[in-house]
Amino acid sequence: MRPTKESATVSTSQASGVVGEVVPPPLDPTTEILRVEDLTVRFPTDDGMVHAVRGVSYALHPREVLGIVGESGSGKSVSSMAVMGLLPRSAKIGGRVLFRGDDVLRMRPDQQRSLRGRKIGMIFQDAMTALNPVLSIGAQLVEAVRSHEHISHTAALLRAQEMLDLVGIPQAKDRLRSYPHEFSGGMRQRAMIAMAVINRPDVIFADEPTTALDVTVQAQILDTLLAVKDEVDAAIVFITHDLGVIASVADRVLVMYAGKPVETAGVDEIFAEPRMPYTAGLLGSMPTVDLIGERLRPIQGTPPSLINLPTGCPFRPRCPIAIDVCASAEPPLLETDRRGHTAACHRWEDVAGYDDATSMFRVEKGQTVGLVAEDTEDVELPEVRPEELGRDGGTTAGGPA
Amino acid sequence: MSVPTNMEPGRPGSGLSSGGLDPSDGRDVDGTAAAGLSIKARTQGELVLRRFVRHRGAMIGLLVFIAIIVLAVSSIGMGPIPGWWDKTFTTTGSVVDGGRPTLDPFPAFVDGDGFAVGESPFGQDSIGRDYFATTMRGAQQSLQIALLVGLVSTIVGTVVGSIAGYFGGLTENVLMRVVDVMITIPLLLLAAVVARSTDGSAPTLGLLLGIVVWTSLARLVRGEVLSIKEREFVEAARAMGANPFRIITRHILPNIISTIIVSATLTIAAAILLETALSFLGFGVQAPDTSLGKLISEYQTAFATRPWLFWFPGLMIIGIALSVNFIGDGLRDAFDPRQNKVRA
Numbered sequence: 001m002r003p004t005k006e007s008a009t010v011s012t013s014q015a016s017g018v019v020g021e022v023v024p025p026p027l028d029p030t031t032e033i034l035r036v037e038d039l040t041v042r043f044p045t046d047d048g049m050v051h052a053v054r055g056v057s058y059a060l061h062p063r064e065v066l067g068i069v070g071e072s073g074s075g076k077s078v079s080s081m082a083v084m085g086l087l088p089r090s091a092k093i094g095g096r097v098l099f100r101g102d103d104v105l106r107m108r109p110d111q112q113r114s115l116r117g118r119k120i121g122m123i124f125q126d127a128m129t130a131l132n133p134v135l136s137i138g139a140q141l142v143e144a145v146r147s148h149e150h151i152s153h154t155a156a157l158l159r160a161q162e163m164l165d166l167v168g169i170p171q172a173k174d175r176l177r178s179y180p181h182e183f184s185g186g187m188r189q190r191a192m193i194a195m196a197v198i199n200r201p202d203v204i205f206a207d208e209p210t211t212a213l214d215v216t217v218q219a220q221i222l223d224t225l226l227a228v229k230d231e232v233d234a235a236i237v238f239i240t241h242d243l244g245v246i247a248s249v250a251d252r253v254l255v256m257y258a259g260k261p262v263e264t265a266g267v268d269e270i271f272a273e274p275r276m277p278y279t280a281g282l283l284g285s286m287p288t289v290d291l292i293g294e295r296l297r298p299i300q301g302t303p304p305s306l307i308n309l310p311t312g313c314p315f316r317p318r319c320p321i322a323i324d325v326c327a328s329a330e331p332p333l334l335e336t337d338r339r340g341h342t343a344a345c346h347r348w349e350d351v352a353g354y355d356d357a358t359s360m361f362r363v364e365k366g367q368t369v370g371l372v373a374e375d376t377e378d379v380e381l382p383e384v385r386p387e388e389l390g391r392d393g394g395t396t397a398g399g400p401a
Numbered sequence: 402m403s404v405p406t407n408m409e410p411g412r413p414g415s416g417l418s419s420g421g422l423d424p425s426d427g428r429d430v431d432g433t434a435a436a437g438l439s440i441k442a443r444t445q446g447e448l449v450l451r452r453f454v455r456h457r458g459a460m461i462g463l464l465v466f467i468a469i470i471v472l473a474v475s476s477i478g479m480g481p482i483p484g485w486w487d488k489t490f491t492t493t494g495s496v497v498d499g500g501r502p503t504l505d506p507f508p509a510f511v512d513g514d515g516f517a518v519g520e521s522p523f524g525q526d527s528i529g530r531d532y533f534a535t536t537m538r539g540a541q542q543s544l545q546i547a548l549l550v551g552l553v554s555t556i557v558g559t560v561v562g563s564i565a566g567y568f569g570g571l572t573e574n575v576l577m578r579v580v581d582v583m584i585t586i587p588l589l590l591l592a593a594v595v596a597r598s599t600d601g602s603a604p605t606l607g608l609l610l611g612i613v614v615w616t617s618l619a620r621l622v623r624g625e626v627l628s629i630k631e632r633e634f635v636e637a638a639r640a641m642g643a644n645p646f647r648i649i650t651r652h653i654l655p656n657i658i659s660t661i662i663v664s665a666t667l668t669i670a671a672a673i674l675l676e677t678a679l680s681f682l683g684f685g686v687q688a689p690d691t692s693l694g695k696l697i698s699e700y701q702t703a704f705a706t707r708p709w710l711f712w713f714p715g716l717m718i719i720g721i722a723l724s725v726n727f728i729g730d731g732l733r734d735a736f737d738p739r740q741n742k743v744r745a
Binding site: 116117118122129130131135143147 | 632633634636637638639640641642643644647651652655656
């Protein structure tokens with residue numbers, strides 16, 4: 001319905017797209033573990049209804065890593081909490097969350113509970129606060145097992161030891177008796193991962209699992225997470241605001257802004273050729289190795305209030321290429337010129353027209369796109385990631401040792 | 402307790418495929434890590450115990466309390482335990498020397514007569530019963546009641562408080578309004594009415610007083626649960642699929658056990674005094690059995706002429722209440738993480 005540069009590749013299935021409606025490409029339901037359809041979350045507050053999540057849809061396949069990126073308040077954490085059933089009772093949740101075909105949101109609380117921890121695991125950002133300070137690591141792992149299975153304490157303890165081994169904690173047997181405060185930050189996060197996967201879940205929600213760690217430990221933890229994922233055959237929903245981390249772990253990326261996905265694509269496509277100005281802005285504001293000596297290109301302004309969203313595109317006030325239609329109609333998430341690459345932008349063709357889409361935020365010399373793409377092809381954790389170099393001032397000594 | 406445990410295991414890129422479940426890999430790291438672990442890590446429990454043992458008042462209190470229990474139980478015996486004292490609190494005899502105590506606590510170099518226990522060290526009452534045996538029986542009954550009150554009120558208070566705190570909403574409202582109502586009723590009056598409608602035996606009395614005095618602990622526990630349940634590890638437990646019962650018992654209560662233990666101890670001290678007051682008013686333990694409070698009440702008129710009938714049970718009450726209070730203080734200090742004066 002829109003003219004495109006390479007019209008041959010355009011999917012025609014989007015003609016029925018209702019404005020504001022998110023239509024993930026139809027997929028064989030037998031291969032999907034988790035399917036989220038038009039998930040909305042609203043919180044009543046004194047100031048009015050906060051529309052924290054305004055229609056998120058995605059499908060997750062076995063062993064896939066889906067990265068959800070967005071800045072604070074974009075709804076990325078809230079949407080996963082809604083899937084887990086962990087939101088406070090005051091939250092108003094809409095849409096459907098299908099786990100292997102069953103709608104999680106319409107399950108009885110005890111059915112939901114039997115999914116949590118057993119079929120859907122969760123890794124929290126700060127293991128220091130997410131682990132119980134007065135219980136030993138072993139006791140907490142045993143607790144995770146025995147919440148779902150009626151097995152003996154000894155058997156559960158043995159499983160706990162296996163898991164600590166699996167996540168790379170040395171002397172696992174002795175470490176079962178340790179308390180969280182006796183672990184270093186990285187080891188705590190390893191224990192947290194062990195706890196999330198001890199029941200061999202099909203889906204792991206990792207909510208900023210490396211944000212509280214320093215960069216070198218971060219790399220090790222991501223390594224561990226991916227290895228454990230393969231070991232237990234789980235898919236991961238990886239939530240972060242760190243594009244560098246996403247580049248190294250994700251297969252597909254979903255970019256969220258103001259409670260909505262604004263772009264989804266494979267990790268290579270989204271880093272190489274974003275189709276939405278916001279994504280381009282995020283990429284441009286990320287320090288990369290080839291930008292040394294150049295200014296970063298920040299996105300001006302702040303995200304809109306989720307209480308009174310203006311009509312039109314929520315990104316319009318900050319968008320350098322906004323036009324009149326952006327103020328009147330919110331663009332739906334539609335497939336672009338590439339299959340599986342969707343964007344919510346009236347002007348995605350124009351974004352595609354840029355050689356370097358990040359340059360729309362500040363036209364400067366230098367081409368950055370090529371290098372970023374090359375780097376992100378290496379989904380195995382690269383030895384040295386460019387954003388690390390940018391932060392460390394160019395040293396490479398900080399890599400996994 | 403500086404423990405050099407913050408060593409991130411070095412794992413160059415290889416990930417887990419090589420390490421994984423291979424025991425030889427773990428053993429290799431064992432050797433190097435064990436060398437660095439020369440200082441033993443102390444658990445929270447060990448730290449608490451250490452601080453408690455070093456609390457002088459608490460240790461003295463504990464010794465006194467244990468001594469009183471041992472004395473009260475072993476002297477005249479209790480249930481299957483045989484006593485070493487030759488008289489019982491029920492057998493009467495001839496009143497010797499107006500029932501004056503034969504106990505002479507001062508050794509020879511102080512008063513010349515020398516230390517002596519005599520036939521009836523605490524004296525005799527007006528019908529010639531041995532007052533030492535009577536006092537010991539009273540102490541037994543009072544202790545039994547106090548410990549039972551501590552136990553029952555702690556259980557009820559913890560259950561009510563944690564349910565109210567964790568579930569909130571209507572459950573919390575109903576439970577806490579019941580607590581409010583119970584608190585508005587004068588405790589002594591409530592206890593008197595409850596105690597009056599029973600047979601007046603020590604176990605019944607203990608149980609009944611227990612289900613009257615749990616209210617303050619319920620409020621305390623509710624407050625603690627309200628704050629703990631907002632912590633992230635409770636959310637993590639929910640994300641793990643633990644049910645509310647498991648979350649409360651395995652994740653929340655271990656975090657507030659210190660509050661509960663301290664409160665239980667102080668409740669025991671208060672229960673001793675409550676029982677004393679009740680028995681003094683005639684609502685507590687009923688004759689022919691006796692308790693410390695009942696003894697004081699019975700012989701209040703004899704205070705001017707035969708003061709020992711007042712003093713000995715009085716001293717026992719003070720001894721028990723004071724020692725338990727000291728233990729409670731010591732526990733509170735030991736559990737307080739800000740108490741870092743006594744360190745490893």
